[in-house]
Amino acid sequence: MADGTAKLSVKETVSKEEWKARVDLAALYRLTALHGWDDMIFTHISMRIPGPEHHFLINPYGWFFEEMTASSLVKVDLEGNIVGESNAMINPAGFTIHSAVHMAREDAVCVMHVHTDDGVAVSAQRHGLLPISQTGMIAMSDVAYHEYEGVALDHDERARIIADMGDKSLLILRNHGTLTCGASAGQTFMRMFFLDSACARQVKALSAGRENLIECSEEVQNVVKGQSSPEGMKVLADMLAWPALLRRLDRQMPGYDA
Numbered sequence: 001m002a003d004g005t006a007k008l009s010v011k012e013t014v015s016k017e018e019w020k021a022r023v024d025l026a027a028l029y030r031l032t033a034l035h036g037w038d039d040m041i042f043t044h045i046s047m048r049i050p051g052p053e054h055h056f057l058i059n060p061y062g063w064f065f066e067e068m069t070a071s072s073l074v075k076v077d078l079e080g081n082i083v084g085e086s087n088a089m090i091n092p093a094g095f096t097i098h099s100a101v102h103m104a105r106e107d108a109v110c111v112m113h114v115h116t117d118d119g120v121a122v123s124a125q126r127h128g129l130l131p132i133s134q135t136g137m138i139a140m141s142d143v144a145y146h147e148y149e150g151v152a153l154d155h156d157e158r159a160r161i162i163a164d165m166g167d168k169s170l171l172i173l174r175n176h177g178t179l180t181c182g183a184s185a186g187q188t189f190m191r192m193f194f195l196d197s198a199c200a201r202q203v204k205a206l207s208a209g210r211e212n213l214i215e216c217s218e219e220v221q222n223v224v225k226g227q228s229s230p231e232g233m234k235v236l237a238d239m240l241a242w243p244a245l246l247r248r249l250d251r252q253m254p255g256y257d258a
Helices: 015-032 092-104 117-123 134-140 157-165 185-208 218-226 230-251
Strands: 046-050 056-058 074-078 110-115 143-146 168-175 177-182
Touching: 015 046, 015 056, 015 110, 015 185, 015 218, 015 230, 046 092, 056 092, 056 110, 056 134, 056 168, 092 157, 110 185, 117 168, 117 177, 117 185, 134 218, 143 157, 177 185, 185 230
Parallel strands: 143 168
Antiparallel strands: 046 056, 046 110, 056 074, 110 177, 168 177
């Protein structure tokens, strides 16, 4: 390819488990681009490779999300060292944030971080997410907040990210963006879909002034929280939404599984 993104397939040189992780992650990158959540060559999504080594896959720095393929993804360890032969480089800020979550959370197989306009806008609002939409209340039950410390180059920040996130699956990085994690690419995507939808609706609703908003009662919030179980998310994401999303990707942006 003239753009320099060509790469020979690594399918025959990795395990079946690693190849599946690569295909799922490449699909997730392209779906992020398809939904307009990418930020040129910035932000990151990572996937842990099954096995005891605690290696994970992340994007080569300098590639657009729509260009990502299973073979182009870079394998790194928890110290940010590239594993195997590769002439790619990774974004050190992306490594800091993602390695923090992977280190602390066995359930965080996949970690997704984006800078959407609506996500950043809500991250800069003192009150955070408000209970004014269904997606907002779904997200609120599982969201944590982390204060902005500058570009995430300091590995010492990892401990503070972990402490702030706790056992939540969604994180709003103040004045920065949003992050979700999950046991699969599908669950991680669906959590970001709900979180970013909640942020978009909140930004639009606040155009009328907060004093004019109808905030749902704590009783209603608890009802929605009870209806948004991890088990339900797993079924919704892995069995229903993810296969449909891959069908759309095959139609509109094929080639991720190369």
